[in-house]
């Protein structure tokens with residue numbers, strides 16, 4: 001897993017992204033990738049769909065959404081979905097993808113990254129809390145909303161001060 005990299009979803013990777021496998025029991029926590037691809041298509045100005053490649057193999061998919069004007073603070077910088085191929089889970093791919101999305105959020109000036117998911121066995125809560133998310137609240141639909149604090153990059157403003 002030393003050669004992980006992120007690429008924008010493209011014609012070359014869309015089929016592989018759409019056929020990523022899940023482990024038994026995980027299907028209930030995540031909609032098919034094709035839903036996210038459709039969402040990205042209709043929200044091109046805010047969606048940030050990316051595949052994770054290990055060498056040339058697609059091993060994961062993450063989609064962020066950046067919407068600074070959203071009325072809800074919690075929805076301005078968020079993970080719309082993440083999934084890692086069943087065979088590649090547990091090897092740091094998910095952490096790599098979230099860190100890459102958090103770096104993009106930081107670059108855009110956001111101070112948090114949020115995610116909403118269903119709590120439960122086989123669900124992603126243990127992953128999110130392990131990498132630093134804290135549950136903020138439960139939604140009226142029983143989902144958990146969790147947030148990761150993003151510290152500003154001290155180098156980001158270098159050279160911009162007059």
Ligand SMILES: CC(C)(COP(=O)(O)OP(=O)(O)OC[C@H]1O[C@@H](n2cnc3c(N)ncnc32)[C@H](O)[C@@H]1OP(=O)(O)O)[C@@H](O)C(=O)NCCC(=O)NCCS
Pocket residue numbers: 022026029030080081082083084085088089090091092093094095096115116117122123124126127128130131
């Ligand atoms: C959740 C998911 C993205 C995690 O991806 P992953 O590549 O397996 O995660 P990583 O290997 O990067 O794990 C990072 C850390 O979280 C921990 N972790 C990951 N999944 C875990 C689980 N189910 N239970 C406990 N800890 C877990 C890992 O042990 C690791 O901890 P470490 O720092 O001690 O090594 C993946 O399991 C998945 O695709 N699940 C199905 C889809 C889904 O539920 N998506 C979320 C919907 S928003």
